[in-house]
Amino acid sequence: MDQSHSSGIPNFPHLVYVQHFDPGKYPVESAVAVRELEKRGLPYIAKTTEDLRDDPLSLTRNDLVIGDTDWTRRSMKSLRMQMPEAPDYPKCLEHLLHRKIEITTLGKVQQQLEEDPSKEIFIKPAKDTKAFNGLVEPKDQMLWYVLEEFGPSYPVVASEIVNFVTEYRVYCIKGEIVGVSYYCGLKEHTLDLDIVKGAAKVHFEHEKLNGYVLDFGVVLKKDAEGNEVTQTTLIEVNDGYSIGYYEGVTEEKYVDMLIARWAQLVRQ
Missing domain, CATH: 3.30.470 (D-amino Acid Aminotransferase; Chain A, domain 1)
Incomplete structure (x- = not known):
């Protein structure tokens, strides 16, 4: 089946690498993809993240990868691609946010919370959005961990709670x-x-x-x-x-x- 209607590239993808955890056990997204790939007659190979670590995929830029962020990051690295910048809060849609959002650092968030213990702030990584999951602090009590892991100068997006x-x-x-x-x-x-x-x-x-x-x-x-x-x-x-x-x-x-x-x- 010609995939050019969705990709803009004739006969893309040539091959699809799909993440699974154990033979026959797919996460929801991979299971959905596999059913659709089979309907289209597209060839695919199922691999675990461990497989990827032990034996990097023979990826080309004509192939598609479907999996979690770690899986995708490794795939992009093997293709010598940079992870794209996160599109989280684009300027063109700022009028729909209806709350204050700013780029700051973990250290400054810590300082704000120390100055006002009653305050709650939602934080997430500003660049590598999957470095850690979004947190509501001090509710989640994880600020100490991300500070230890990434340091006080690590850039984050800080948002008012809505x-x-x-x-x-x-x-x-x-x-x-x-x-x-x-x-x-x-x-x-x-x-x-x-x-x-x-x-x-x-x-x-x-x-x-x-x-x-x-x-x-x-x-x-x-x-x-x-x-x-x-x-x-x-x-x-x-x-x-x-x-x-x-x-x-x-x-x-x-x-x-x-x-x-x-x-x-x-x-x-």
Whole structure:
């Protein structure tokens, strides 16, 4: 089957390397991918991360890799590719964040929390977004660990805490929404899809990622009359590789997104 409709490159990928943990035991994302690859008649090889450490993949830039971030990082290294900069909070979508977000350091976060122990701050790595998972401090009590591991000068994104009552994942290919997945919170609160569709188009126009995910949430606010209203708020943008799968996007479109983004990355 010709994959050029999603990748823009005829007959891409030639081969797909898929991560698994044990023979026949796939993480959700890999299982979804394998089912779709088999439907398309695309050849794939399943490997563990340990396999990758012991015997690096014979990757070419005509191949696709599907797995977690460590798996992807190792694959990019073998192809002499740089991990792309995280698209978390693009300037073109700042108006949808509805909260203060800044680039700072672990040391400065520690100082802020010492000065105001009642304060809570969400932090995540500013560059290598998968260096550690996002934390709410001091609630998670992990600041000491990341300080020890990365040092006080390590750059992080620090955000005000927002109470998202519902969260959704929006899968996009070249500015078009291909799936909207509810994944957390009160399902009765829905997104303003006009806002979301506009965000998908604006992001592609400015950032030119062929495959990406917009995580949106719903926040409850009071209007001028004191009535409770909902506000569709951008949580973050995620690059279209090593990305979690949630029901709401078809397996076909999920794999199309992975192919579209990886094909773009290997051609950069």
